[in-house]
Amino acid sequence: MTTQFDMFSEEGGTSVQVPARREPIKRSPPGTLSEGEMVEHLIETGRYRILKRLEPRSIASIVRPQYPLRGVIIDTETTGLNHRKDEIIEIGAIAFTFDQQGNVGDVTGIYGGLQQPTIPIPADITRLTGITGEMVAGKMIDMQALRALIDPADVVIAHNAGFDRPFC
Numbered sequence: 001m002t003t004q005f006d007m008f009s010e011e012g013g014t015s016v017q018v019p020a021r022r023e024p025i026k027r028s029p030p031g032t033l034s035e036g037e038m039v040e041h042l043i044e045t046g047r048y049r050i051l052k053r054l055e056p057r058s059i060a061s062i063v064r065p066q067y068p069l070r071g072v073i074i075d076t077e078t079t080g081l082n083h084r085k086d087e088i089i090e091i092g093a094i095a096f097t098f099d100q101q102g103n104v105g106d107v108t109g110i111y112g113g114l115q116q117p118t119i120p121i122p123a124d125i126t127r128l129t130g131i132t133g134e135m136v137a138g139k140m141i142d143m144q145a146l147r148a149l150i151d152p153a154d155v156v157i158a159h160n161a162g163f164d165r166p167f168c
Helices: 035-044 123-129 143-150 161-167
Strands: 002-009 012-019 069-078 088-098 104-114 155-158
Touching: 069 123, 069 143, 069 161, 088 123, 088 143, 104 143, 155 161
Parallel strands: 069 155
Antiparallel strands: 002 012, 069 088, 088 104
């Protein structure tokens, strides 16, 4: 089974077939693998083909007027699946501009933050996310910085909105 992703750059679009994930992603603690080792590992599985390295867009200092709408993409990691008792331990957001036709303009802001939960991170969550208690110790999500990205948004996009929304 494969999942299709459409990848776009300023030069145009490309359609890529990626094997569907059968197991949860296992995030290694930062610094465990170099970028080259990660690429090598993915290629060695025989399930991935690396097309090209995507360079992150820089944050625009001036927003182009032809992209008047604002969007934010968010993703969360949590201590579990129940939004009534589990907590966010990591949140990431990328703010961008776009036009009425859906063409993306500029990246206008980025936020990534960790937060120490009130309970220890369960071992299965650490295995799934790679986030350890040591990584979040003493950390708090900067709600003011996060709201500065989200409040002006015309649309908020989430990797798994049905999961992320109740937590957020």
